[in-house]
Amino acid sequence: MKALFDELSRQVSKAITQKYSTSFSIGILALDTSIRPAIYAIYGYVRLADEIVDSFHDYNKQLLLERFSEQTWQALDEGISLNPVLQSFQETVRQYKIGKNLIEQFLRSMQMDLTPMDYNTERYKEYILGSAEVVGLMCLQVFVEGDEEAYSRLKPYAMKLGSAFQKVNFLRDLKDDYQILGRTYFPNIEMGMFDNQIKTSIEEDIESEFREALIGIKKLPACSKFGVYLAYKYYLSLFKKIKRTPAQCIMKERIRIPNTQKLSLMMSSYLQYKMAVL
Helix, strand or coil: CHHHHHHHHHHHHHHHHHHHCHHHHHHHHCCCCCCHHHHHHHHHHHHHHHHHHHHCCCCCHHHHHHHHHHHHHHHHHHCCCCCHHHHHHHHHHHHHCCCHHHHHHHHHHHHHCCCCCECCHHHHHHHHHHHHHHHHHHHHHHHCCCCHHHHHHHHHHHHHHHHHHHHHHHHHCHHHHHHCCCCECCCCCCHHHCCHHHHHHHHHHHHHHHHHHHHHHCCCCHHHHHHHHHHHHHHHHHHHHHHCCCHHHHCCCCCCCCHHHHHHHHHHHHHHHHCCCC
């Protein structure tokens, strides 16, 4: 029965999310049960692409990503894939009418990761658009469940949230991106000169995006508001910890939030939500 394969495919995407991201897994659990499988499917898809460009160093990444892209379009054209992750993703794309332009932009950013490059402002913005902002827009299409007016109204806020999350990731992963993968995402910065002044200017930009994103979170449908707010609170906590960490330490270690603190954030965020702070 195909229904059995569809169920298995959704379970695989869920397992990938739970394996790779405690924070997003907690956030998804706070979403309405009706939309959780779709968000797992989106995360599983983008995670698989990330793994190709970030982890498979002993293999032909270019070939793997090209094959992954071809199989993506094939799955969307045919409405079926033997790859469980692509199967659950294409199912979600079709159900929620996720624009193919968003998928194209995402794959373009993954392609950019295959070759170390110096990012100027234009490339930096393009990379963030494809690697983070469009992922937020994919999720938004699920959250509004086909309401085009709501999607258009909330689109700028979803993009700001995705951008803020990605820039926090850049700071968190600065050491590994630079020393292991040879990547420097922040534009016009010589990493050998990275100091507290440069770090502060980056943080001011992120703070501005967090403020704007919160406005949109408050306007989300009830099915998704708490889950997105929870992810926001986790990343805001991580960001505050990064802010307290000197630039020289950021270059030497990866800043983390313990799981115990994530659970504490979940409880405090839930109380704020129930008390109608949102």
